[in-house]
Amino acid sequence: MLGLGLGVGDEVIVPSFTFAATANTVAVCGGTPVFVDVDPETFTIDPAAIEAAITERTVGIQPVHLYGHPAPMDRICAIAAEHGLWVFEDAAQAHGARWQGAQVGTFGQGGMFSLYPTKNMTSGEGGMVACGSGELARQVRLLRNQGMEAQYANEVAGFNNRMTDIHAAIGRVQLGKLAAWTATRQANAAFFDQHLEGVVTPVVREQATHVYHQYTVRIEGASAAERDAFATALREEHQVGCGVYYPTPVHRLATFRTEVDLPVTEMLAAEVLSLPVHPSLSDLDRERVVAAVNTVAKAGA
Numbered sequence: 001m002l003g004l005g006l007g008v009g010d011e012v013i014v015p016s017f018t019f020a021a022t023a024n025t026v027a028v029c030g031g032t033p034v035f036v037d038v039d040p041e042t043f044t045i046d047p048a049a050i051e052a053a054i055t056e057r058t059v060g061i062q063p064v065h066l067y068g069h070p071a072p073m074d075r076i077c078a079i080a081a082e083h084g085l086w087v088f089e090d091a092a093q094a095h096g097a098r099w100q101g102a103q104v105g106t107f108g109q110g111g112m113f114s115l116y117p118t119k120n121m122t123s124g125e126g127g128m129v130a131c132g133s134g135e136l137a138r139q140v141r142l143l144r145n146q147g148m149e150a151q152y153a154n155e156v157a158g159f160n161n162r163m164t165d166i167h168a169a170i171g172r173v174q175l176g177k178l179a180a181w182t183a184t185r186q187a188n189a190a191f192f193d194q195h196l197e198g199v200v201t202p203v204v205r206e207q208a209t210h211v212y213h214q215y216t217v218r219i220e221g222a223s224a225a226e227r228d229a230f231a232t233a234l235r236e237e238h239q240v241g242c243g244v245y246y247p248t249p250v251h252r253l254a255t256f257r258t259e260v261d262l263p264v265t266e267m268l269a270a271e272v273l274s275l276p277v278h279p280s281l282s283d284l285d286r287e288r289v290v291a292a293v294n295t296v297a298k299a300g301a
């Protein structure tokens, strides 16, 4: 985002229903994240909410392909073009996901993929920046290496964000395995879609290829306490691991506390629960997950 020119006083529209990093990136560049609501079915940023949040200070939009389901990029890019804004995709959870057949990371002026160990592929630690222009790629390279392209001819104030060769070597091997892992995630998700009862299973838009970083269900109508009790029952009575991503919307964190009404975000923060969908699940594991969820859902209904 620094490479795109983001600076003090600039606003970037982001969802609040995401990991804090989405807003942190804007804030550490001196910009102001402006939080908007999401689509209750796909958990991704709501294009109508983007339009309503645009001001004179808006410079960009950062959609998040949350859980591996792409945001509606055709509509987002059309809004951006109409208002002269850039789009930077947070594809941290969405390696290989597609919208209308095109890979995420190729829609915006730029985009990022995380290679943190919990993501669909890893390099141990690190990430990748997708650049829509040679000029942005050059800016990112400069910022990564203390502002240098030619040695000691430093052009901008940059960082040491160089990835080590050791991490890159791990990442290159993982990249070769990504397609097969993704197919297994999708097969696990299809099994859950077919067999889970009593919870709302993930909606996948016709234009989307979902890569299931998370398989996230909704306990419809649940309070956060009821959802947490559901999670505790899965873990303690059935030994099924599960997680809540994310229990506190970013606009309510101490760092970003903002008075803004985001009812869908609040509802989802209370209702969502992510089940194991990783490529190492055995057939027996998948059956255990289904039996456990269906039993807990039935007991709570």
Ligand SMILES: *Cc1c(COP(=O)(O)O)cnc(C)c1O
Binding pocket: 018, 019, 021, 022, 064, 090, 092, 093, 113, 114, 115, 116, 126, 127
């Ligand atoms: C993991 C994650 C990030 C941050 O990625 P890092 O590799 O830790 O910098 C950003 N956004 C989302 C949605 C994430 O899940």
